[in-house]
Amino acid sequence: xxxxxxxxxxxxxxxKTVLYIGVTGDLQxxxxxxxxxxxPGFTKKYxxxxxxxxxxxxxxxxxxxxxxxxxxxxxxxxxxxSAHLTMTGNSLTGRLTMFFKVIKKKRQRRK
Numbered sequence: 391x392x393x394x395x396x397x398x399x400x401x402x403x404x405x406k407t408v409l410y411i412g413v414t415g416d417l418q419x420x421x422x423x424x425x426x427x428x429x430p431g432f433t434k435k436y437x438x439x440x441x442x443x444x445x446x447x448x449x450x451x452x453x454x455x456x457x458x459x460x461x462x463x464x465x466x467x468x469x470x471x472s473a474h475l476t477m478t479g480n481s482l483t484g485r486l487t488m489f490f491k492v493i494k495k496k497r498q499r500r501k
Contacts, residue, residue, distance in 0.1 A: 393448065394450070401439065401442065
């Protein structure tokens, strides 16, 4: 059975004055696109390059529902939640790196 990986994520700008919430099936690539400004629109306009939070789902409908739920939250609740749940830069990056290594190993075992 194929593993499905979907992510709800929050990116912000350098001063953490703007938040963007999105959903993707390839978090590693999407963050690269945000960091390089290759996605036209809101995140490029407001320089949202910094990943501050993400959640993993195996069902796209659950991920979309969670994205909608987060987008309905007021700014104060978003700030409090991301501050509480966010890991600091290096540990978040390390956690993501470890997660993608595990996925890669699972894929290699299937071949």
